[in-house]
Amino acid sequence: MYYKWLQNQIDYKDGAQLLLNQDVESQLVYGTGRAYGIELYAKKKYGRFNGWLSYTLSKAERKFAAINNGNYYPATQDRTHDVSAVGIYQFSKRWSFSGTFIYATGNAVTYPSGKYVIGGLTTFYYSQRNGYREPPDSRLDLGATLEGKPHKKYHSSWTFGIYNVYDHRDPYAITFRDSKTNPGTTEAVETSLFGRIPSVTWNFKF
Protein backbone atom coordinates (compact mmCIF):
# COMPACT_ATOMS: atom_id res chain seq x y z
CA MET A 1 0.00 0.00 0.00
CA TYR A 2 1.39 3.40 -0.82
CA TYR A 3 0.61 7.11 -1.05
CA LYS A 4 2.87 9.51 -2.88
CA TRP A 5 2.79 13.28 -3.07
CA LEU A 6 4.28 14.56 -6.28
CA GLN A 7 5.65 18.04 -6.72
CA ASN A 8 7.02 19.93 -9.72
CA GLN A 9 5.02 17.88 -12.20
CA ILE A 10 5.40 19.04 -15.77
CA ASP A 11 2.87 18.96 -18.56
CA TYR A 12 2.28 20.80 -21.81
CA LYS A 13 0.11 23.87 -21.93
CA ASP A 14 -3.15 23.55 -23.78
CA GLY A 15 -2.24 24.16 -27.41
CA ALA A 16 1.53 24.01 -26.84
CA GLN A 17 3.81 24.88 -29.75
CA LEU A 18 6.78 22.51 -29.66
CA LEU A 19 8.02 22.17 -33.20
CA LEU A 20 10.78 24.64 -34.13
CA ASN A 21 10.38 26.47 -30.86
CA GLN A 22 13.59 27.93 -29.42
CA ASP A 23 12.32 28.06 -25.83
CA VAL A 24 10.28 24.95 -25.25
CA GLU A 25 10.18 25.71 -21.49
CA SER A 26 7.67 28.44 -22.19
CA GLN A 27 5.22 25.77 -23.39
CA LEU A 28 5.27 23.88 -20.10
CA VAL A 29 3.20 24.26 -16.97
CA TYR A 30 4.15 23.13 -13.49
CA GLY A 31 1.86 21.55 -10.94
CA THR A 32 1.40 18.78 -8.41
CA GLY A 33 0.19 15.21 -8.39
CA ARG A 34 -0.72 12.33 -6.13
CA ALA A 35 -0.58 8.58 -6.53
CA TYR A 36 -1.89 5.89 -4.23
CA GLY A 37 -2.85 2.28 -4.40
CA ILE A 38 -2.47 -1.24 -3.14
CA GLU A 39 -0.40 -4.06 -4.63
CA LEU A 40 -0.96 -7.79 -4.05
CA TYR A 41 1.38 -10.56 -5.12
CA ALA A 42 1.32 -14.35 -4.72
CA LYS A 43 3.92 -16.82 -5.91
CA LYS A 44 4.14 -20.61 -6.09
CA LYS A 45 7.76 -21.67 -6.17
CA TYR A 46 7.75 -25.45 -5.80
CA GLY A 47 6.24 -28.42 -7.59
CA ARG A 48 5.66 -29.18 -11.23
CA PHE A 49 3.38 -26.21 -11.56
CA ASN A 50 4.64 -22.83 -10.50
CA GLY A 51 4.07 -19.21 -11.28
CA TRP A 52 2.84 -15.97 -9.84
CA LEU A 53 -0.18 -13.72 -9.75
CA SER A 54 -0.21 -10.00 -9.11
CA TYR A 55 -2.89 -7.39 -8.82
CA THR A 56 -2.59 -3.63 -8.42
CA LEU A 57 -5.39 -1.21 -7.65
CA SER A 58 -4.16 2.34 -8.05
CA LYS A 59 -4.90 5.93 -8.88
CA ALA A 60 -2.51 8.55 -10.28
CA GLU A 61 -3.70 12.10 -10.67
CA ARG A 62 -2.23 15.46 -11.61
CA LYS A 63 -3.25 19.02 -10.98
CA PHE A 64 -2.28 22.20 -12.84
CA ALA A 65 -3.76 25.65 -12.45
CA ALA A 66 -3.93 26.15 -16.21
CA ILE A 67 -5.38 22.75 -17.16
CA ASN A 68 -8.83 21.31 -16.53
CA ASN A 69 -9.91 24.41 -14.56
CA GLY A 70 -7.35 23.60 -11.87
CA ASN A 71 -9.02 20.30 -10.88
CA TYR A 72 -7.33 16.93 -10.46
CA TYR A 73 -7.40 14.78 -13.58
CA PRO A 74 -6.11 11.24 -14.19
CA ALA A 75 -2.55 10.93 -15.49
CA THR A 76 -2.34 9.28 -18.90
CA GLN A 77 -0.61 6.28 -17.32
CA ASP A 78 -3.20 5.92 -14.53
CA ARG A 79 -4.16 2.24 -14.32
CA THR A 80 -7.08 1.53 -12.03
CA HIS A 81 -6.67 -2.25 -12.34
CA ASP A 82 -3.58 -4.11 -13.39
CA VAL A 83 -3.60 -7.92 -13.29
CA SER A 84 -0.88 -10.23 -14.46
CA ALA A 85 -0.52 -13.98 -14.14
CA VAL A 86 2.31 -16.27 -15.19
CA GLY A 87 2.24 -20.06 -15.00
CA ILE A 88 4.78 -22.72 -15.98
CA TYR A 89 3.96 -26.43 -16.01
CA GLN A 90 6.68 -29.06 -16.25
CA PHE A 91 4.84 -31.78 -18.16
CA SER A 92 7.70 -34.20 -18.57
CA LYS A 93 11.49 -34.12 -18.53
CA ARG A 94 11.57 -32.62 -21.97
CA TRP A 95 8.25 -30.73 -22.37
CA SER A 96 7.20 -27.68 -20.43
CA PHE A 97 4.29 -25.33 -21.04
CA SER A 98 3.90 -21.73 -20.04
CA GLY A 99 1.25 -19.02 -20.17
CA THR A 100 1.10 -15.30 -19.45
CA PHE A 101 -2.01 -13.25 -19.00
CA ILE A 102 -2.26 -9.51 -18.51
CA TYR A 103 -5.19 -7.20 -18.04
CA ALA A 104 -4.99 -3.46 -17.44
CA THR A 105 -7.31 -0.51 -17.49
CA GLY A 106 -6.88 1.57 -20.64
CA ASN A 107 -5.02 4.87 -20.79
CA ALA A 108 -6.81 8.00 -19.67
CA VAL A 109 -7.40 10.08 -22.78
CA THR A 110 -9.19 13.19 -23.94
CA TYR A 111 -12.12 12.64 -26.28
CA PRO A 112 -14.53 15.24 -27.59
CA SER A 113 -17.81 15.83 -25.74
CA GLY A 114 -19.40 17.72 -28.59
CA LYS A 115 -18.74 19.44 -31.89
CA TYR A 116 -19.32 22.78 -33.56
CA VAL A 117 -18.54 24.54 -36.78
CA ILE A 118 -15.80 27.13 -37.38
CA GLY A 119 -15.30 28.60 -40.84
CA GLY A 120 -17.26 25.73 -42.38
CA LEU A 121 -15.08 23.08 -40.68
CA THR A 122 -16.30 20.62 -38.06
CA THR A 123 -14.43 21.30 -34.81
CA PHE A 124 -14.51 19.18 -31.66
CA TYR A 125 -15.41 20.47 -28.23
CA TYR A 126 -13.44 19.16 -25.24
CA SER A 127 -14.83 19.46 -21.73
CA GLN A 128 -12.37 17.58 -19.53
CA ARG A 129 -8.67 16.63 -19.75
CA ASN A 130 -8.22 12.83 -19.77
CA GLY A 131 -11.90 12.36 -18.95
CA TYR A 132 -12.24 9.15 -20.95
CA ARG A 133 -10.66 5.69 -21.00
CA GLU A 134 -9.34 3.68 -23.86
CA PRO A 135 -10.73 0.13 -23.86
CA PRO A 136 -8.81 -2.15 -21.44
CA ASP A 137 -5.66 -3.92 -22.62
CA SER A 138 -5.61 -7.67 -22.22
CA ARG A 139 -3.54 -10.40 -23.74
CA LEU A 140 -2.79 -14.10 -23.34
CA ASP A 141 0.50 -15.58 -24.53
CA LEU A 142 1.16 -19.33 -24.60
CA GLY A 143 4.40 -21.19 -25.06
CA ALA A 144 5.74 -24.72 -25.17
CA THR A 145 9.38 -25.70 -24.81
CA LEU A 146 10.94 -28.97 -25.93
CA GLU A 147 14.37 -29.62 -24.47
CA GLY A 148 16.77 -31.36 -26.82
CA LYS A 149 18.29 -34.75 -25.95
CA PRO A 150 21.24 -34.31 -23.57
CA HIS A 151 24.52 -34.19 -25.43
CA LYS A 152 28.10 -33.89 -24.23
CA LYS A 153 29.16 -30.88 -26.25
CA TYR A 154 26.03 -28.82 -26.69
CA HIS A 155 22.49 -28.30 -25.49
CA SER A 156 19.55 -27.18 -27.58
CA SER A 157 15.83 -26.53 -27.17
CA TRP A 158 12.82 -25.57 -29.27
CA THR A 159 10.29 -23.00 -28.12
CA PHE A 160 6.91 -22.64 -29.80
CA GLY A 161 4.87 -19.61 -28.88
CA ILE A 162 1.73 -17.74 -29.70
CA TYR A 163 1.60 -14.08 -28.78
CA ASN A 164 -1.89 -12.65 -28.21
CA VAL A 165 -3.75 -15.97 -28.51
CA TYR A 166 -7.26 -14.58 -28.70
CA ASP A 167 -6.22 -11.83 -31.13
CA HIS A 168 -7.21 -8.92 -28.92
CA ARG A 169 -6.72 -5.59 -30.65
CA ASP A 170 -5.43 -2.90 -28.36
CA PRO A 171 -6.03 0.57 -29.68
CA TYR A 172 -2.82 2.29 -30.76
CA ALA A 173 -4.68 5.48 -31.60
CA ILE A 174 -8.25 6.66 -31.77
CA THR A 175 -9.00 9.59 -34.03
CA PHE A 176 -12.12 11.56 -34.81
CA ARG A 177 -13.09 12.84 -38.22
CA ASP A 178 -15.88 13.70 -40.60
CA SER A 179 -17.25 10.47 -41.99
CA LYS A 180 -16.28 9.75 -45.57
CA THR A 181 -18.91 7.08 -46.14
CA ASN A 182 -21.72 8.94 -44.44
CA PRO A 183 -21.41 12.67 -45.21
CA GLY A 184 -22.76 15.08 -42.63
CA THR A 185 -21.78 12.89 -39.67
CA THR A 186 -18.64 12.29 -37.64
CA GLU A 187 -17.00 9.04 -36.60
CA ALA A 188 -14.33 7.62 -34.31
CA VAL A 189 -11.62 5.50 -35.94
CA GLU A 190 -9.44 3.02 -34.07
CA THR A 191 -5.98 2.07 -35.34
CA SER A 192 -4.47 -1.08 -33.86
CA LEU A 193 -1.19 -2.78 -34.58
CA PHE A 194 -0.43 -6.37 -33.66
CA GLY A 195 -2.83 -9.26 -33.71
CA ARG A 196 -1.96 -12.89 -33.04
CA ILE A 197 1.71 -13.65 -33.75
CA PRO A 198 3.09 -17.19 -33.74
CA SER A 199 6.77 -17.84 -33.15
CA VAL A 200 9.28 -20.67 -33.26
CA THR A 201 12.70 -20.37 -31.63
CA TRP A 202 15.62 -22.71 -31.62
CA ASN A 203 18.01 -22.16 -28.72
CA PHE A 204 21.53 -23.48 -28.89
CA LYS A 205 24.20 -23.52 -26.18
CA PHE A 206 27.73 -24.87 -26.35
Add this chain to the structure above:
Amino acid sequence: MFAYSSCQKVINLKLNNAAAQIVIEGNVTDQLEPQYVFISQSVPFTNTNTFPAVDGAQVSVSDSTGAVHQFSEIEPGIYASSPFKGIYGATYQMNVKTGNNAYTAKSTMPYLVNLDSVTAKIDAFGNSNNRGIYVNYQDPADVANQYRFVLYVNSEQVSNIFTNDDSFTNGRYVKMELFQTATTISANDTVTVEMQCIDKNIYKYWFSLAQQQGEGPGGATTPANPPSNINNNALGYFSVHTTQTKSIIVY
Protein backbone atom coordinates in the same frame (compact mmCIF):
# COMPACT_ATOMS: atom_id res chain seq x y z
CA MET B 1 6.07 -1.39 -41.75
CA PHE B 2 3.17 -0.12 -39.67
CA ALA B 3 1.22 0.43 -42.84
CA TYR B 4 1.20 -3.31 -43.43
CA SER B 5 0.53 -4.58 -39.95
CA SER B 6 -1.95 -1.99 -38.69
CA CYS B 7 -5.65 -2.01 -39.23
CA GLN B 8 -8.27 0.68 -38.96
CA LYS B 9 -11.91 0.37 -38.13
CA VAL B 10 -14.75 2.66 -37.20
CA ILE B 11 -15.80 2.11 -33.61
CA ASN B 12 -18.61 3.23 -31.33
CA LEU B 13 -17.52 5.10 -28.25
CA LYS B 14 -19.71 6.22 -25.41
CA LEU B 15 -19.06 9.94 -25.34
CA ASN B 16 -20.54 12.39 -22.85
CA ASN B 17 -22.91 14.91 -24.28
CA ALA B 18 -21.81 18.28 -22.99
CA ALA B 19 -24.46 20.98 -22.71
CA ALA B 20 -24.73 23.12 -25.84
CA GLN B 21 -22.03 25.81 -25.95
CA ILE B 22 -22.30 29.14 -27.73
CA VAL B 23 -20.02 29.55 -30.74
CA ILE B 24 -19.28 33.06 -32.03
CA GLU B 25 -17.31 33.71 -35.18
CA GLY B 26 -16.73 37.41 -35.89
CA ASN B 27 -14.66 38.86 -38.72
CA VAL B 28 -13.82 42.44 -39.69
CA THR B 29 -11.63 42.93 -42.76
CA ASP B 30 -9.75 45.85 -44.31
CA GLN B 31 -12.18 45.92 -47.25
CA LEU B 32 -15.13 48.32 -47.48
CA GLU B 33 -17.87 45.70 -47.31
CA PRO B 34 -20.49 44.31 -44.93
CA GLN B 35 -18.77 42.56 -42.02
CA TYR B 36 -20.20 39.35 -40.58
CA VAL B 37 -20.71 37.68 -37.21
CA PHE B 38 -21.99 34.08 -37.06
CA ILE B 39 -23.54 32.68 -33.88
CA SER B 40 -24.40 29.01 -33.44
CA GLN B 41 -24.35 26.24 -30.85
CA SER B 42 -22.40 23.03 -30.37
CA VAL B 43 -24.12 19.63 -30.62
CA PRO B 44 -23.31 16.12 -29.28
CA PHE B 45 -20.68 14.15 -31.21
CA THR B 46 -23.17 11.54 -32.44
CA ASN B 47 -25.56 14.10 -33.97
CA THR B 48 -25.46 14.99 -37.65
CA ASN B 49 -23.45 18.06 -38.59
CA THR B 50 -26.30 20.52 -38.30
CA PHE B 51 -25.54 23.28 -35.88
CA PRO B 52 -28.46 25.28 -34.49
CA ALA B 53 -28.33 29.02 -35.20
CA VAL B 54 -28.61 31.47 -32.32
CA ASP B 55 -31.05 34.18 -33.37
CA GLY B 56 -32.24 37.38 -31.79
CA ALA B 57 -28.80 38.42 -30.54
CA GLN B 58 -27.67 42.04 -30.25
CA VAL B 59 -24.36 42.43 -32.07
CA SER B 60 -22.15 45.47 -32.50
CA VAL B 61 -18.51 46.33 -33.16
CA SER B 62 -16.98 49.51 -31.76
CA ASP B 63 -13.63 51.11 -32.53
CA SER B 64 -11.27 53.00 -30.22
CA THR B 65 -12.82 56.37 -31.15
CA GLY B 66 -16.17 55.18 -29.80
CA ALA B 67 -17.89 54.80 -33.17
CA VAL B 68 -20.31 51.85 -33.07
CA HIS B 69 -21.28 49.66 -36.02
CA GLN B 70 -24.59 47.88 -35.43
CA PHE B 71 -25.12 44.44 -36.93
CA SER B 72 -28.53 43.16 -37.96
CA GLU B 73 -29.67 39.60 -38.43
CA ILE B 74 -30.02 38.84 -42.15
CA GLU B 75 -30.55 35.08 -41.73
CA PRO B 76 -30.93 33.01 -38.56
CA GLY B 77 -27.54 33.17 -36.80
CA ILE B 78 -25.94 35.44 -39.44
CA TYR B 79 -25.45 39.07 -38.47
CA ALA B 80 -24.19 41.69 -40.94
CA SER B 81 -23.20 45.34 -40.69
CA SER B 82 -23.47 48.17 -43.20
CA PRO B 83 -20.26 48.35 -45.23
CA PHE B 84 -17.24 49.61 -43.30
CA LYS B 85 -13.56 48.74 -43.26
CA GLY B 86 -11.10 48.08 -40.49
CA ILE B 87 -8.29 50.66 -40.20
CA TYR B 88 -4.69 49.38 -40.01
CA GLY B 89 -3.35 49.48 -36.47
CA ALA B 90 -6.76 50.13 -34.88
CA THR B 91 -8.30 47.94 -32.17
CA TYR B 92 -11.96 46.89 -32.38
CA GLN B 93 -14.28 45.46 -29.77
CA MET B 94 -17.12 43.06 -30.56
CA ASN B 95 -20.14 43.03 -28.24
CA VAL B 96 -22.67 40.20 -28.39
CA LYS B 97 -25.71 39.87 -26.17
CA THR B 98 -28.02 36.84 -26.23
CA GLY B 99 -30.62 36.48 -23.52
CA ASN B 100 -28.89 37.28 -20.25
CA ASN B 101 -25.39 36.53 -21.47
CA ALA B 102 -22.96 39.14 -22.78
CA TYR B 103 -19.74 38.40 -24.63
CA THR B 104 -16.95 40.76 -25.65
CA ALA B 105 -13.69 40.35 -27.54
CA LYS B 106 -10.94 42.65 -28.83
CA SER B 107 -8.76 42.35 -31.88
CA THR B 108 -6.29 44.65 -33.65
CA MET B 109 -5.97 45.12 -37.40
CA PRO B 110 -2.37 44.40 -38.46
CA TYR B 111 -0.69 46.35 -41.28
CA LEU B 112 -1.02 44.80 -44.71
CA VAL B 113 1.70 42.50 -45.98
CA ASN B 114 1.39 42.04 -49.71
CA LEU B 115 0.85 38.59 -51.20
CA ASP B 116 3.15 38.78 -54.23
CA SER B 117 2.09 35.59 -55.92
CA VAL B 118 0.74 32.07 -55.64
CA THR B 119 2.75 29.42 -57.47
CA ALA B 120 2.42 25.69 -58.07
CA LYS B 121 5.17 23.10 -58.30
CA ILE B 122 5.06 19.38 -59.05
CA ASP B 123 5.15 17.36 -55.84
CA ALA B 124 8.73 16.42 -55.00
CA PHE B 125 7.63 13.18 -53.35
CA GLY B 126 6.01 10.31 -55.20
CA ASN B 127 2.80 11.51 -56.73
CA SER B 128 3.79 13.44 -59.85
CA ASN B 129 0.17 14.36 -60.57
CA ASN B 130 -0.04 16.37 -57.37
CA ARG B 131 1.04 20.02 -57.21
CA GLY B 132 2.33 21.78 -54.13
CA ILE B 133 0.92 25.29 -53.74
CA TYR B 134 3.28 28.04 -52.55
CA VAL B 135 2.67 31.55 -51.29
CA ASN B 136 5.35 34.19 -51.84
CA TYR B 137 5.64 37.38 -49.81
CA GLN B 138 8.14 39.76 -48.24
CA ASP B 139 7.95 39.69 -44.45
CA PRO B 140 8.54 43.15 -42.93
CA ALA B 141 11.45 43.29 -40.47
CA ASP B 142 10.21 45.96 -38.08
CA VAL B 143 7.20 44.13 -36.55
CA ALA B 144 6.12 40.63 -35.53
CA ASN B 145 3.78 39.25 -38.18
CA GLN B 146 1.29 36.41 -38.14
CA TYR B 147 -0.50 35.00 -41.13
CA ARG B 148 -3.35 32.69 -41.96
CA PHE B 149 -3.94 31.23 -45.41
CA VAL B 150 -7.16 29.74 -46.76
CA LEU B 151 -6.82 27.45 -49.76
CA TYR B 152 -9.57 26.77 -52.28
CA VAL B 153 -9.32 24.22 -55.08
CA ASN B 154 -11.96 24.72 -57.78
CA SER B 155 -13.90 26.94 -55.35
CA GLU B 156 -13.95 24.27 -52.65
CA GLN B 157 -12.20 25.08 -49.36
CA VAL B 158 -9.44 22.65 -48.36
CA SER B 159 -10.07 21.56 -44.77
CA ASN B 160 -6.49 22.16 -43.57
CA ILE B 161 -5.73 25.25 -41.52
CA PHE B 162 -2.56 27.06 -42.64
CA THR B 163 -0.77 29.51 -40.36
CA ASN B 164 2.67 31.04 -40.27
CA ASP B 165 4.51 33.59 -38.19
CA ASP B 166 7.87 35.27 -38.68
CA SER B 167 9.79 33.87 -35.71
CA PHE B 168 12.26 32.26 -38.13
CA THR B 169 11.75 34.42 -41.19
CA ASN B 170 11.56 37.97 -39.84
CA GLY B 171 12.44 40.40 -42.62
CA ARG B 172 13.01 37.61 -45.13
CA TYR B 173 11.40 36.83 -48.43
CA VAL B 174 9.10 33.88 -47.66
CA LYS B 175 8.17 31.09 -50.03
CA MET B 176 5.98 28.71 -48.08
CA GLU B 177 4.19 25.58 -49.21
CA LEU B 178 0.58 25.17 -48.09
CA PHE B 179 1.20 21.51 -47.46
CA GLN B 180 -1.89 19.35 -47.55
CA THR B 181 -2.84 15.79 -48.40
CA ALA B 182 -6.62 16.22 -48.43
CA THR B 183 -6.89 16.91 -52.16
CA THR B 184 -4.82 16.11 -55.21
CA ILE B 185 -4.20 19.29 -57.20
CA SER B 186 -3.61 18.63 -60.89
CA ALA B 187 -3.25 20.54 -64.16
CA ASN B 188 -6.05 22.96 -65.08
CA ASP B 189 -7.38 23.15 -61.52
CA THR B 190 -8.17 26.64 -60.32
CA VAL B 191 -6.41 27.37 -57.03
CA THR B 192 -7.36 30.37 -54.93
CA VAL B 193 -5.48 31.50 -51.84
CA GLU B 194 -6.66 34.07 -49.34
CA MET B 195 -3.92 35.60 -47.23
CA GLN B 196 -4.86 37.17 -43.91
CA CYS B 197 -2.58 39.17 -41.63
CA ILE B 198 -3.85 38.38 -38.14
CA ASP B 199 -3.05 39.52 -34.63
CA LYS B 200 -1.19 37.37 -32.05
CA ASN B 201 -4.23 35.99 -30.23
CA ILE B 202 -5.93 34.96 -33.44
CA TYR B 203 -2.70 33.32 -34.59
CA LYS B 204 -2.70 31.25 -31.36
CA TYR B 205 -6.30 30.32 -31.99
CA TRP B 206 -5.76 29.02 -35.53
CA PHE B 207 -2.43 27.44 -34.65
CA SER B 208 -3.98 25.43 -31.79
CA LEU B 209 -6.87 24.39 -33.97
CA ALA B 210 -4.47 23.32 -36.73
CA GLN B 211 -2.52 21.15 -34.28
CA GLN B 212 -5.61 19.16 -33.45
CA GLN B 213 -6.07 18.29 -37.07
CA GLY B 214 -2.92 16.18 -36.91
CA GLU B 215 -4.28 12.72 -37.50
CA GLY B 216 -2.77 9.78 -35.70
CA PRO B 217 -0.23 9.61 -32.93
CA GLY B 218 2.55 11.49 -34.71
CA GLY B 219 0.69 14.71 -35.24
CA ALA B 220 -1.53 14.95 -32.24
CA THR B 221 -1.07 16.78 -28.95
CA THR B 222 -3.49 16.28 -26.09
CA PRO B 223 -6.48 18.00 -27.58
CA ALA B 224 -7.98 21.06 -25.92
CA ASN B 225 -10.25 23.86 -27.01
CA PRO B 226 -8.25 26.55 -28.82
CA PRO B 227 -7.76 29.70 -26.71
CA SER B 228 -10.58 32.07 -27.64
CA ASN B 229 -10.22 35.84 -27.41
CA ILE B 230 -13.92 36.02 -26.49
CA ASN B 231 -14.71 36.10 -22.78
CA ASN B 232 -17.42 34.29 -20.81
CA ASN B 233 -16.44 30.80 -22.09
CA ALA B 234 -17.72 31.30 -25.60
CA LEU B 235 -16.16 29.13 -28.29
CA GLY B 236 -14.92 30.77 -31.48
CA TYR B 237 -13.04 34.01 -32.13
CA PHE B 238 -13.24 37.66 -33.15
CA SER B 239 -10.67 38.40 -35.84
CA VAL B 240 -9.86 41.78 -37.35
CA HIS B 241 -7.61 41.03 -40.30
CA THR B 242 -6.43 42.04 -43.74
CA THR B 243 -7.58 40.00 -46.68
CA GLN B 244 -6.03 39.56 -50.09
CA THR B 245 -6.93 36.88 -52.60
CA LYS B 246 -5.05 35.53 -55.62
CA SER B 247 -6.09 32.83 -58.07
CA ILE B 248 -4.05 30.79 -60.51
CA ILE B 249 -4.81 28.05 -62.97
CA VAL B 250 -2.37 25.22 -62.39
CA TYR B 251 -0.27 24.41 -65.46
